Amino acid sequence: MVAAVTLVSASAMAADLPRKAALLPPPPPPSPWDIAFGASLASDYIWRGISQSAHNPSVSAYTELRYNINPMWQLYGGVAGNSINFPNRAAGEFDLFGGVRPTFGPLALDFGFQYYWYPGGQCFGGQFQNADCILPSLPNGNWAKKNWSFWEVYNKGTWTVNDQWALGYTVFGTSNILNTGANGTYLSGSLKYTAPTTAALWGTVGWFISGEVGHQWLGTSDGFYGFGPGFVGGVPYTDYLTWNVGLAFTWKVFTLDLRYYDTDLSKADCNVYTSDHTATFGAGNVTATNPGGLGSKWCDARFVAKLSFDMTLGALK
Numbered sequence: 355m356v357a358a359v360t361l362v363s364a365s366a367m368a369a370d371l372p373r374k375a376a377l378l379p380p381p382p383p384p385s386p387w388d389i390a391f392g393a394s395l396a397s398d399y400i401w402r403g404i405s406q407s408a409h410n411p412s413v414s415a416y417t418e419l420r421y422n423i424n425p426m427w428q429l430y431g432g433v434a435g436n437s438i439n440f441p442n443r444a445a446g447e448f449d450l451f452g453g454v455r456p457t458f459g460p461l462a463l464d465f466g467f468q469y470y471w472y473p474g475g476q477c478f479g480g481q482f483q484n485a486d487c488i489l490p491s492l493p494n495g496n497w498a499k500k501n502w503s504f505w506e507v508y509n510k511g512t513w514t515v516n517d518q519w520a521l522g523y524t525v526f527g528t529s530n531i532l533n534t535g536a537n538g539t540y541l542s543g544s545l546k547y548t549a550p551t552t553a554a555l556w557g558t559v560g561w562f563i564s565g566e567v568g569h570q571w572l573g574t575s576d577g578f579y580g581f582g583p584g585f586v587g588g589v590p591y592t593d594y595l596t597w598n599v600g601l602a603f604t605w606k607v608f609t610l611d612l613r614y615y616d617t618d619l620s621k622a623d624c625n626v627y628t629s630d631h632t633a634t635f636g637a638g639n640v641t642a643t644n645p646g647g648l649g650s651k652w653c654d655a656r657f658v659a660k661l662s663f664d665m666t667l668g669a670l671k
Contacts (some may be wrong), residue, residue: 384668385668386421386422386423387419387420387421387422388419388420388422388666388667388668389417389418389419389420389666389667390416390417390418390420390432390664390665390666391415391416391417391418391664391665391666392415392416392662392663392664392665393413393414393415393416393662393663394413394414394415394660394661394662394663395411395412395413395660395661395662396411396412396413396414396658396659396660396661397411397657397658397659397660398410398411398412398656398658399412399414399436399437399438400598400615400656400658402540402568402570402596403568403570403594403596403597403598403615403616403617403619403653404596404617404619404624404627404628404652404653405652405653405656406436406438406439406440406447407437407438407439408439408630408631408632408652409651409652409656410439412436412437412438413436413437414434414435414436414437415434415435416432416433416434416435416449417432417433417434418430418431418432419431419432420666425457426456426457426458427454427455427456427457428454428455428456428457429452429453429454429455430452430453430454430455430466431451431452431453432450432451432452433448433449433450433451434448434449434451435447435448435449436449438472440472440475440498440502441478441492441496441498441628441629441630441631442472442475442476442477442478442498442499442500442502443474443475443476444472444473444474444475444502445472445473445474445475446472446473446474447470447471447472448470448471448472448473449468449469449470449471450468450469450471451466451467451468451469452466452467453465453466453467453508454466460513460514460515461511461512461513461514462511462512462513462514463509463510463511464508464509464510464511465508465509466507466508467505467506467507467508468505468506468507468508469503469504469505470502470503470504470505470506470532471503472501472502472503475498475499475500475501475502476488476498476500477498477499477500478490478491478492478496478497478498479491479492479496479497479498480497480499480578486500487500492629492631493631494631494632494633494634494635494648495646495648496625496629496630496631496633496646496648497578497579497629498629498631499533499534499578501533502532502533503533504528504530504531504532504533505528505530506526506527506528506531506538507526507527507528508524508525508526508527509524509525510522510523510524510525511523511524517548517550518547518548518549518550519545519546519547519548520545520546520548521543521544521545521546522543522544522545522546523541523542523543523544524540524541524542524544524568525539525540525541526538526539526540527539527540531572534575534576534579534591535574535575535576535577535578535579535588536572536573536574536575536576536588536591537572537573538570538571538572538573539570539571540568540569540570540571541568541569542566542567542568542569543566543567543568544564544565544566544567545564545565546562546563546564547562547563547564548560548561548562549561549562555603558605559603559604559605560603560604560605561601561602561603561604562601562602562604563599563600563601563602564599564600564602565597565598565599565600566597566598566599567595567596567597568595568596568597569593569594569595569596570593570594570596571593572591572592572593572594572627573590573591574587574588574589574590574591575588575589575590575591576588579629589626589643590643591623591626591627592619592620592623592626592627592643594617594618594619594623594653595617595618596615596616596617596618597615597616597617598613598614598615598616599613599614600612600613600614601613607663607664607665608661608662608663609660609661609662609663609664610659610660610661611658611659611660611661611662612657612658612659613657613658613659613660614655614656614657614658615655615656615657615658616654616655616656617653617654619653620639620649621633621636621639621649621650621651621653621654622638622639622640622641622643622644622647622648622649623641623643623644623653624649624650624651624652624653624654625639625644625648625649625650626643626644628650628652628653630648630650630651630652632650632651632652633648633649633650633651634648634649635647635648635649636648636649
């Protein structure tokens with residue numbers, strides 16, 4: 355009799371479970387909002403093949419607010435900062451950016467706008483243009499504007515072929531690169547191989563190899579940099595190729611990137627474009643566009659080690 359009662363009670367409870375479970379509210383949908391952030395320390399800050407930190411170490415940080423309209427469309431906006439060493443002694447680089455990222459299966463696109471702000475700069479040279487400059491020139495004779503800030507529009511894309519291989523491209527364009535008065539267009543293509551999880555080092559450290567080839571088209575500067583015989587109206591900058599290849603190791607949110615950079619710019623053409631305050635004289639650097647003979651090493655080959663972390667608030671939940 356006791357066994358029968360127990361069996362009936364257990365059956366009643368089991369029958370009642372689905373009805374009670376049905377009364378529980380469904381879990382809330384994931385929030386469409388998220389925040390990404392990160393920081394890095396690098397032995398050099400290379401931008402399109404050219405040092406922005408005079409071949410000195412550089413720190414950077416960023417934060418980005420994201421809104422996922424649906425799984426295929428994401429809106430974003432953010433701010434980033436980098437330590438630099440510019441000829442005009444600007445305090446740093448601060449980037450304001452935003453755009454939209456549509457995704458179509460294996461193809462991820464990115465359309466956006468970026469403003470590069472370099473506050474705290476000083477003017478060197480340019481008195482003949484009635485510029486507000488503190489000195490006739492930099493100690494080595496180069497000139498530099500007070501304000502180097504400018505904007506760009508861009509389009510990026512990544513096609514994930516499979517778990518190991520990905521192809522990418524970037525296109526950037528502006529009518530006034532580094533506030534020189536020259537237009538600039540940058541186009542690059544990249545290839546990335548990510549090792550499968552079975553090839554992880556020590557069981558937890560992933561790794562990948564990637565490379566990029568880019569071309570920077572440049573126009574002619576405004577009159578500030580073009581004063582003198584033969585340069586009325588500006589100095590024509592030299593277009594150049596740049597490339598990089600590197601090996602990176604990943605562990606949780608950290609990445610250690612070991613990368614080689616180079617360009618095909620001569621030291622003379624590099625000096626004309628950068629106004630490098632560390633450039634030195636060399637007889638072989640005297641050209642029609644670089645009559646002073648200063649040569650810059652900012653565009654030379656360079657090995658860079660960079661340690662960074664990247665994460666999102668959503669991943670912390």
